[in-house]
Structure formats: structure tokens, C-alpha cells
Amino acid sequence: MSLRIRRSEMTCPAHSLAMISKAAVSEADEVIIDLEDACAVSQKIAARATVIQALQTLDFGQKLVAVRPNAVQTHYHYRDVVEIVEAAGDKIDVLVIPKIETGDDVRFVDRLLSQIEANIGLAVGSIKLEVLIEGTRALQAVDHIANASPRLESLIFGLADYAGDLGARSADDQWGMFAYPKHKMLVAAKAAGLAAIDNVTFAFRDPEACQHDAERAAAMGFDGKWAIHPAQVPIINQAFLPTAAEIAEAQRLINAYAEADQDAGLGAIAIDDQMIDAASLRVHAKKLALAKRAGLIEN
Known part of the structure; x- marks a missing residue:
């Protein structure tokens, strides 16, 4: 998307x-x-x-x-x-x-x-x-x-x-x-x-x-x-803005995925019994993009 x-x-x-x-x-x-x-x-x-x-x-x-x-x-x-x-x-x-x-x-x-x-x-x-x-x-x-x-x-x-x-x-x-x-x-x-x-x-x-x-x-x-x-x-x-809780969760998952990629070269990780990969992170990336556009978080 x-x-x-x-x-x-x-x-x-x-x-x-x-x-x-x-x-x-x-x-x-x-x-x-x-x-x-x-x-x-x-x-x-x-x-x-x-x-x-x-x-x-x-x-x-x-x-x-x-x-x-x-x-x-x-x-x-x-x-x-x-x-x-x-x-x-x-x-x-x-x-x-x-x-x-x-x-x-x-x-x-x-x-x-x-x-x-x-x-x-x-x-x-x-x-x-x-x-x-x-x-x-x-x-x-x-x-x-x-x-x-x-x-x-x-x-x-x-x-x-x-x-x-x-x-x-x-x-x-x-x-x-x-x-x-x-x-x-x-x-x-x-x-x-x-x-x-x-x-x-x-x-x-x-x-x-x-x-x-x-x-x-x-x-x-x-x-x-x-x-x-x-x-x-x-x-x-x-x-259509994400809530503060949604923003925090999106940041947490994206940061965890980036760390797993950098530290262990992993393309998919499990967090709280959820499988997180590049495809599933697109939803969270969109939430952060919305929040940045609205000035809710810094770029």
C-alpha cells in the first residue's frame, strides 16, 4: 500500500x-x-x-x-x-x-x-x-x-x-x-x-x-x-489519526524488528506471540507516517 x-x-x-x-x-x-x-x-x-x-x-x-x-x-x-x-x-x-x-x-x-x-x-x-x-x-x-x-x-x-x-x-x-x-x-x-x-x-x-x-x-x-x-x-x-497507544506500539514493533535485523540478520521475529515481518510492519509504518504528518511525533 x-x-x-x-x-x-x-x-x-x-x-x-x-x-x-x-x-x-x-x-x-x-x-x-x-x-x-x-x-x-x-x-x-x-x-x-x-x-x-x-x-x-x-x-x-x-x-x-x-x-x-x-x-x-x-x-x-x-x-x-x-x-x-x-x-x-x-x-x-x-x-x-x-x-x-x-x-x-x-x-x-x-x-x-x-x-x-x-x-x-x-x-x-x-x-x-x-x-x-x-x-x-x-x-x-x-x-x-x-x-x-x-x-x-x-x-x-x-x-x-x-x-x-x-x-x-x-x-x-x-x-x-x-x-x-x-x-x-x-x-x-x-x-x-x-x-x-x-x-x-x-x-x-x-x-x-x-x-x-x-x-x-x-x-x-x-x-x-x-x-x-x-x-x-x-x-x-x-x-483518522492513530491514538497514542497505537503510535507507541508501532514504534516498539518497528524498533524491535530493526534491532533483530541489525543484530541477527532476522527477517521475521516473534513479539508477544505475533509474527512480525516486513509485510506486517507496513500497517505500523503507516501509523507513524500519519503521526509525523500531524506533528504528533518528531520526524
């Missing part, structure tokens, strides 16, 4: 440089500049220039910088990707691809990116992918999607579109009615070594609802959550 931290992924409309600027100085771990749902049809083509301007001029600090183009099935998609990546590909960490339905959709984006990267002198594979699982076809194919490209770093559950595709009358009871698709996507992501990102809390003026959803997602095993308003970001970040 990638150790890149994605507790909070904040979306902002691609046509608004002002909103992108606010997101750039927010506390979010990742900023997603959105050409899809947050961008009106009349603004989609013109917004590409705004995205390029934002990428070339704004300081995003240590954040992951992502762009969400329009869906592969639309006539906007290929020009979104070509124009923006050719102009500012070196400023982009991730493309977030909506409305994915099959593994072939992911492979199409992968191949398109490879051609553009080679053309502009970027190392092929530099720009990573996150994909939205937000339809019934996508959920059926989620295992294939999760393993479709080495560029993939996370799967994201899109509740609103999934509910619409299902024909649900409401998306309010997300932890009851939608527990199955959330869990199925979560399992597929973790089995493929990917991060799993939970959907947004739509009531962005309700901090208690956001906290409840974020804590529930973290407890379930999600690695992060979408945000649509800066006020949601600190709530989400806190919910």
Missing part, C-alpha cells in the same frame, strides 16, 4: 481559482480540482485553463495535488487529460477518475497518460490514479478495477451517484443501507494494496455528522474521507 497520506481529500470546482486557492492553503492532505460534478457544463472547457493556471501558480505545500477530469465515457475526458497534463503534468500527483465501470476504463486512462508522459519528458507512471466506485457495474467489477493498473493508489466510494444508479429513494442511512457496497469496495482496495477513501458527508454545516461519519469510516478500516468544505477537513484529519 502507498504510504501517501490521504486522511482528507478536499474537492474544489475547477472553474473557480478563488476556491482552488482556498483549498491550496487548507489543512487537507489532498486537494482535488474537479472538472466533473462541481463544474457546470457551460464551464467545463473554459475551466481547463483555470486548472492549468492554478497548477502553475499556486503553492499547495506538502499536499497531494489531484485533478478530476470528466468521465471516460464523455467527450470531455480525453481533452481534459491531454490539455492539462501536457501543460502542467509535472505539478500533478494524481488523476481522480469518476464513473469507472470496468478495468478497461482504468487501462485506457493508464495508456493515455503513458503516451502523454513520454511526450512531455515525464517518467512513465509518474502520475498516479484514484478511481471512484460509484455505480452498480463498478461494484460488480471492483476486484478487477482494483488490480487494473500499477498507477492505482486508492478506490473512493461515491455515495450519491451509487444511490442514484441503484434507484434508492434516499442516501441518508449510509451506514445501514449502503454498508454492503462500502465494505465490498473496502475489501477490494485492501486486497489489492490500495487505500480506501469514504464518501463525503453532504451536511457540510453539521460538524457532528461529519465527525460521526469520519470516526465510523476510520473504525471500519477506511484510510480517509472526502470533504467538500474547509470546515470538514480538521474534523476528518483528527478522526
Whole structure:
């Protein structure tokens, strides 16, 4: 699994440089500049220039910088990707691809990116992918999607579109009615070594609802959550932080493993009746990376 931290992924409309600027100085771990749902049809083509301007001029600090183009099935998609990546590909960490339905959709984006990267002198594979699982076809194919490209770093559950595709009358009871698709996507992501990102809390003026959803997602095993308003970001970040006890345990196990390697050349050790090896330490390394990012421990 990638150790890149994605507790909070904040979306902002691609046509608004002002909103992108606010997101750039927010506390979010990742900023997603959105050409899809947050961008009106009349603004989609013109917004590409705004995205390029934002990428070339704004300081995003240590954040992951992502762009969400329009869906592969639309006539906007290929020009979104070509124009923006050719102009500012070196400023982009991730493309977030909506409305994915099959593994072939992911492979199409992968191949398109490879051609553009080679053309502009970027190392092929530099720009990573996150994909939205937000339809019934996508959920059926989620295992294939999760393993479709080495560029993939996370799967994201899109509740609103999934509910619409299902024909649900409401998306309010997300932890009851939608527990199955959330869990199925979560399992597929973790089995493929990917991060799993939970959907947004739509009531962005309700901090208690956001906290409840974020804590529930973290407890379930999600690695992060979408945000649509800066006020949601600190709530989400806190919910996905490890506890002091978890940090201490992670440090203990990692230190013990390093000592065993240095002193005896051991690649696996037993601690408290647990078998600890390089693979199992990845979970603990991620906890420490989160804690360092949040300033809970020194680098």
C-alpha cells in the first residue's frame, strides 16, 4: 500500500481559482480540482485553463495535488487529460477518475497518460490514479478495477451517484443501507494494496455528522474521507489519526524488528506471540507516517 497520506481529500470546482486557492492553503492532505460534478457544463472547457493556471501558480505545500477530469465515457475526458497534463503534468500527483465501470476504463486512462508522459519528458507512471466506485457495474467489477493498473493508489466510494444508479429513494442511512457496497469496495482496495477513501458527508454545516461519519469510516478500516468544505477537513484529519497507544506500539514493533535485523540478520521475529515481518510492519509504518504528518511525533 502507498504510504501517501490521504486522511482528507478536499474537492474544489475547477472553474473557480478563488476556491482552488482556498483549498491550496487548507489543512487537507489532498486537494482535488474537479472538472466533473462541481463544474457546470457551460464551464467545463473554459475551466481547463483555470486548472492549468492554478497548477502553475499556486503553492499547495506538502499536499497531494489531484485533478478530476470528466468521465471516460464523455467527450470531455480525453481533452481534459491531454490539455492539462501536457501543460502542467509535472505539478500533478494524481488523476481522480469518476464513473469507472470496468478495468478497461482504468487501462485506457493508464495508456493515455503513458503516451502523454513520454511526450512531455515525464517518467512513465509518474502520475498516479484514484478511481471512484460509484455505480452498480463498478461494484460488480471492483476486484478487477482494483488490480487494473500499477498507477492505482486508492478506490473512493461515491455515495450519491451509487444511490442514484441503484434507484434508492434516499442516501441518508449510509451506514445501514449502503454498508454492503462500502465494505465490498473496502475489501477490494485492501486486497489489492490500495487505500480506501469514504464518501463525503453532504451536511457540510453539521460538524457532528461529519465527525460521526469520519470516526465510523476510520473504525471500519477506511484510510480517509472526502470533504467538500474547509470546515470538514480538521474534523476528518483528527478522526483518522492513530491514538497514542497505537503510535507507541508501532514504534516498539518497528524498533524491535530493526534491532533483530541489525543484530541477527532476522527477517521475521516473534513479539508477544505475533509474527512480525516486513509485510506486517507496513500497517505500523503507516501509523507513524500519519503521526509525523500531524506533528504528533518528531520526524
